[in-house]
Amino acid sequence: MADPSTQLEVFLGVRRELVSYASTITGDRAQAEDIVQEAWIRFTPAAAVEQPVAYLYRIVRNLALDLKRSRSREQARQATAPAWLQPGLGADPADNCQHSMLLDRLNTALQALPEASRQALEMHRFGGCTLAQIAERLGVSLSxxxxxxxxALARLAEEVEEPDVGGGSHEA
Incomplete structure (x- = not known):
C-alpha cells in the first residue's frame, strides 16, 4: 500500500481510535494527539505494509510507551535532584519584593562590617574555611x-530580624 491517498484514508479512518488508544497509555489526551500525528509522519513513508491498521497501532503504542518511559525517567531525575535544582513555582510578587529588599539590607550590612569581620564571614560561609584557617589567613588568634x-553573623542576624524600614506604621 504505497498509494498516499489510500494511506490517508486508512489513517483518517482509525485516527479517532488511535487517539483513544494512545490516551489510555499516556493518560493525557493532548499528548495522545501529538503521538498520533507523529505516527502519521512515520507511517507515510512506509512502502508496502500488509496490515496498515495494525502497523499504525504498533507505531502509536511504541511512541506512547517511549513517552511514558521518558516521563518516568524525568520524574525520577527530579525526585533525586536537590531542592534548589527543582523547578520552582511562580513566586508571589510581594514575596519577591520583600526578598529583594532583605537582600539589599543584608548587602548594605555586609559592606558596613569591619574589613576583618567581613573577610572572616566570607571565608567561613563562602570559602568553607575553618576557624583555624581564618585565623591563619588573617594573622589573628583562634579566639x-x-x-x-x-x-559578623550577629550583625547580619539583627538585620534580618529588623522590620522593613519605611514599611511600618505612620505616627500622627
Missing part, C-alpha cells in the same frame, strides 16, 4: 577569628 565571625 579573635571566632569573635570576628560571631560579630
Amino acid at each position: 579573635t577569628a571566632h569573635r570576628l565571625l560571631r560579630d
Whole structure:
C-alpha cells in the first residue's frame, strides 16, 4: 500500500481510535494527539505494509510507551535532584519584593562590617574555611577569628530580624 491517498484514508479512518488508544497509555489526551500525528509522519513513508491498521497501532503504542518511559525517567531525575535544582513555582510578587529588599539590607550590612569581620564571614560561609584557617589567613588568634565571625553573623542576624524600614506604621 504505497498509494498516499489510500494511506490517508486508512489513517483518517482509525485516527479517532488511535487517539483513544494512545490516551489510555499516556493518560493525557493532548499528548495522545501529538503521538498520533507523529505516527502519521512515520507511517507515510512506509512502502508496502500488509496490515496498515495494525502497523499504525504498533507505531502509536511504541511512541506512547517511549513517552511514558521518558516521563518516568524525568520524574525520577527530579525526585533525586536537590531542592534548589527543582523547578520552582511562580513566586508571589510581594514575596519577591520583600526578598529583594532583605537582600539589599543584608548587602548594605555586609559592606558596613569591619574589613576583618567581613573577610572572616566570607571565608567561613563562602570559602568553607575553618576557624583555624581564618585565623591563619588573617594573622589573628583562634579566639579573635571566632569573635570576628560571631560579630559578623550577629550583625547580619539583627538585620534580618529588623522590620522593613519605611514599611511600618505612620505616627500622627
